[in-house]
Amino acid sequence: MEQLLATFHSLNGELNKIHKEACSEISVQQSTIMHEIQSRNEPSMQETARGLGMDITTFSRQVQTLVNGGYVKRKPYPGDRRIQILSLTDKGSKKVQQVDADILKQMKEALASMGEFEQEIIVQSLRQLHRILGKNSG
Template identity: 45%
Template sequence: MEKIVPIFYSLSKSMQSIHKSSCDNISTVQSTIIYELSLLSKPSMQMVADAVGMDITTFSRQIRTLEKKELVARTPFEGDRRIHILSLTEKGRQVVNSINEIIAAKMKSAFATMNDFERETVLRSLQALDGKLQESKGKEKG
């Protein structure tokens, strides 16, 4: 297990580098926010803030910036005007799709040097690791 820490940091830096180079005119934090928004249906600000692991004050500043860039729209919830529902604008959906396509192409390039067995093994292993990390994150909150 002593090898895991260097692998963790190396993989983290590599993924962050891919993410950063895929984002044009927005930060990786903002990219993560709009990606999460693309997955959720009519989420509240608090729901998305929780999904990206951000406190609501910092998250609100990021949403204001994304609104100014016309990527996100904020609408008061009909039942409680204190709650705001977030949605992607058409421009926001285009940005998410563009970033996802760039990331997919870069990952495809990295996987291209592997044979089918290696590719499938890495993908299954990453999915298993992600599942276990999500489980442990849920246990920490509970």
């Protein structure tokens, strides 16, 4: 189990490095927020923060920075003006596409020394791990 823990921390660090290298002008945390907004259909502030497991105060500060940077729009929910709905601006959508493309490029380069079968095994194993962890966290 110690090897599993060491692998977890090491892999997490390497993946964070890849994500950080793909981000320019925004932080990894902001990139993650923008990706979450993009993956949902006009989510509320609370819904998005909950989906990311983030404290609402920290989340609100990060969203405000993204709004100020022109990446995210906030608008009040028509039925309850206390609820803020989030969406990406064109600039935000382009930034998410750029970050995703950079991450994909780095991941392809990292896996290039492996055969197609080995790459598929890794991808399938990571999908299965994600499904299992998703069930356990909900």
